[in-house]
Amino acid sequence: MLLGYLFEALKNKVVAEQYLVDIFNELQFSDIQAISKPGVNTFSQLQMMARKKLTSFSRAADECADADGKLKDLVIIGNKFIDLMSAEQQMVFCGVHYHGKTTTGLAAQLSKPEEEIKRILKESFIIIRKQRNDTATVHR
Amino acid sequence: MIQLQYIDSGILEAYVTGSATDTEVKELMYMKAKYPEVNFALQQLELDMEHIAQHMAVMPPAGTWDKISNTIDELVLRGEYDPKQFTTDARDNNYHNFKTDNSPHFIAVESESNHMKVHKNWKWVLAAVFVLGKIFLGCAIYFYLENRQAQQQVQELKTELKQLKK
Numbered sequence: 001m002l003l004g005y006l007f008e009a010l011k012n013k014v015v016a017e018q019y020l021v022d023i024f025n026e027l028q029f030s031d032i033q034a035i036s037k038p039g040v041n042t043f044s045q046l047q048m049m050a051r052k053k054l055t056s057f058s059r060a061a062d063e064c065a066d067a068d069g070k071l072k073d074l075v076i077i078g079n080k081f082i083d084l085m086s087a088e089q090q091m092v093f094c095g096v097h098y099h100g101k102t103t104t105g106l107a108a109q110l111s112k113p114e115e116e117i118k119r120i121l122k123e124s125f126i127i128i129r130k131q132r133n134d135t136a137t138v139h140r
Numbered sequence: 141m142i143q144l145q146y147i148d149s150g151i152l153e154a155y156v157t158g159s160a161t162d163t164e165v166k167e168l169m170y171m172k173a174k175y176p177e178v179n180f181a182l183q184q185l186e187l188d189m190e191h192i193a194q195h196m197a198v199m200p201p202a203g204t205w206d207k208i209s210n211t212i213d214e215l216v217l218r219g220e221y222d223p224k225q226f227t228t229d230a231r232d233n234n235y236h237n238f239k240t241d242n243s244p245h246f247i248a249v250e251s252e253s254n255h256m257k258v259h260k261n262w263k264w265v266l267a268a269v270f271v272l273g274k275i276f277l278g279c280a281i282y283f284y285l286e287n288r289q290a291q292q293q294v295q296e297l298k299t300e301l302k303q304l305k306k
Contacts, residue, residue: 001193003200017204024208041186043193044156051158081192096157103150103159118150125153125188132191 002046008079009054009098023050055100081128092117093124143175152178156185210260 002023006016023046035045082090091110095101103121107114154160155168171178 001190001197003204004196004198005193007198008196013198013201016198017201020200021204021207041183041190043190044186047189047193048158079192079196081195093157096154096159100158102161103154104161106159115150118154121153121157121159122148122150125185128188128192129184132188 001043002050005047006050006054019050019053023053051097051100081131084127084131085124089120089124089127092120096121143171143177146171146175147178147181152182152185156182156189 003016003020006019007013010016010019027049031049034040035042082093085093092106095106095109096103101109103114103117107117110117151160151164151168155165160168168178168182172182173179
């Protein structure tokens with residue numbers, strides 16, 4: 001799953017694999033203990049580590065939006081959750097999730113209040129949750 | 141209720157996507173510990189993130205695990221050891237009265253094993269040395285035979301020259 005996330009963010013399988021190997025190789029014993037504690041979502045913690053590592057790359061990589069704030073045509077291809085989002089939601093979700101941007105940074109970039117960015121991000125998660133619940137109902 | 145307002149504020153979403161500030165993270169950790177509703181909402185968001193990742197999961201190439209396990213194998217878990225507290229007789233601190241159990245009273249400095257551990261990368265170095273050794277040996281045998289044949293030819297030519305002179 002982590003490789004899938006890295007591949008989506010980096011758009012290069014070889015580089016994504018190298019990042020995956022580096023992330024696991026850089027894990028200290030204390031990190032392993034921290035992420036495997038009861039009640040802690042291990043994947044989520046690993047994804048946060050990956051996102052930190054990607055930050056330097058993300059700044060140099062393609063942005064989700066053009067300089068004028070217009071959404072690019074191909075943000076993430078084949079992700080059904082992102083496809084369900086509006087252009088604005090995609091821009092915020094993609095910027096935060098794949099490009100490691102902060103809500104403050106996005107607010108400045110899009111000339112919107114930070115609360116508005118958080119609201120848009122929350123709406124994106126509502127879409128994901130709805131999709132997750134629908135999938136669960138179908139499988140049930 | 142404050143916890144519901146907090147959940148609706150969007151900070152939890154910012155946290156799971158790694159875009160929350162340090163202050164927000166600290167605040168969230170506090171709220172998570174204090175309010176089970178916040179903890180539950182956070183767990184659900186983490187599951188949402190996991191769900192997206194499952195949908196876009198990619199099978200790692202065959203050699204990926206080997207690259208990771210090489211490093212993990214070097215991490216050796218140390219067994220938990222609970223040292224006993226040092227106690228003395230309060231009435232008499234004479235060293236003869238120190239109570240000791242049957243545990244070893246010295247630290248083993250030298251390892252008992254006669255084997256030496258080397259990094260796995262050395263196997264490729266040793267393999268290369270072995271192959272190069274074989275190549276040099278083959279070359280040495282080849283040139284030795286060539287040299288011997290050349291010497292025989294020189295010897296034959298000398299003999300022929302001597303016979304011609306006669």
